[in-house]
Amino acid sequence: MDTDVSVALHILVFIAETDKVASSENLAQSVNTNSSHIRKITGLLKQAGLISSQQGKSGFSLAMAPEAIGLDRVYRAVYPEKELLHVHDNPNQACPVGKHIQTLVQPSFDLAQEAFISQLANQNLADLITNLYKEEKNK
Secondary structure: OOOHHHHHHHHHHHHHHOOOOOOHHHHHHHHOOOHHHHHHHHHHHHHOOOEEEOOOOOOEEEOOOHHHOEHHHHHHHHOOOOOOOOOOOOOOOOOHHHHHHHHHHHHHHHHHHHHHHHHHHOOEHHHHHHHHHHHHHHO
């Protein structure tokens, strides 16, 4: 299972809430992964305009308020063109099922994708941060 979106969210919450410099090394330590993986994800987040960095200055900062960063934007930053569900390639066109499988299942797959993105859009980074403090308080 791919965890890049959860890593991206981890990075964003860390950047928003840390009193440390949000460097690749500090992020990698928090996520418990290597710095090269962090640089890959931060590159995607930076390209999407969600984080920024300044040349000559260590670390990352949010490029906008946490309330403005919907989870759907994070998903699209990490996977700009990913389909959740994809109909298999090259079904047998001589088979009555194979010939029609795309038109049979693609509408359901499209609805599932829309519902998934819509659900993510209902939450933002500020919601995650609020929930982080609730979790900490409950421990």
